[in-house]
Amino acid sequence: MSKDEHDHKHCLELFEKLSEYLDNELDEVACKDIEKHIKDCVPCFVCLQTLKRTVDLCKQAENRPIPEDFSKKLREVIQSMPKNPPAG
């Protein structure tokens, strides 16, 4: 497919579903439709690959350790709470 053809309606329709495709949330027919399309459509293939990499990178987002002072304070605050009666 040439670049000129890339505003094709079908590309737009599939573009909407790429995350669901990556998340295995599409039915078999829709999956096959996408797989068939990206074999011939370079821009859509690139879009899928870059989106997939984005999701992979997002999953690597780093966590910061909770500040020790705060963690200690949190326990003190909870300790000072009036105790609820057990569930009836």
Place this chain on the structure above:
Amino acid sequence: MTAPKRANRKIKDKDYELIQAINSGQFDRFPDLVKRYEQKLYNFGLRMCRDAADAEDTVQETFLNVFRYLKDFRYETKFKNWLYRVAASSCLKKRRKSKFAPDRELSLDEFFPQDEAEVPDQVPEWALMPLEKLLNIELLDKINEAIFTLPEKYRLVIVLRDIEGFSTAETAQILNLSDANVKVRLHRARLFLRDNLKGYFENE
């Protein structure tokens, strides 16, 4: 005709026994629950509020609410889902106008190549090379930065789905949205991040 009664099945997840113990009066076990989730909730709060003091406030408020209302928890969902519902609500209350992430709708059109020059003709290097070769501290900072710039309602969804690992149905339940709405927001959030990362790699 009467509606069929819904089975009152309790969801016995990994927190079930601990919650049972706390609710039966063993309040000294509550810190075990804090220990289990404080780290995750702190980072969730940081991603939603950006400011460390605000994140601490949301964690404290979440645990205090859990402490108050745990006896009413009926195991209809996993405890973790209920906990994040409380935490998300606390973060939304903390909402401050952010110059980094102004509230706005993301439309699909803005992510679809509009002119010929934008249409890619090959997969860029950053999407091809092994992930472990690509990852470094600068990139991890960039990812966190990019997440901060997402408008809040999209950020909530992508953080729950792609970082915290909740399913579409669980995220929908936590945020009180339909599954379809979660999917739409997630896709736009990912496209927003993708464009952000693309810009970063192209200008590297």
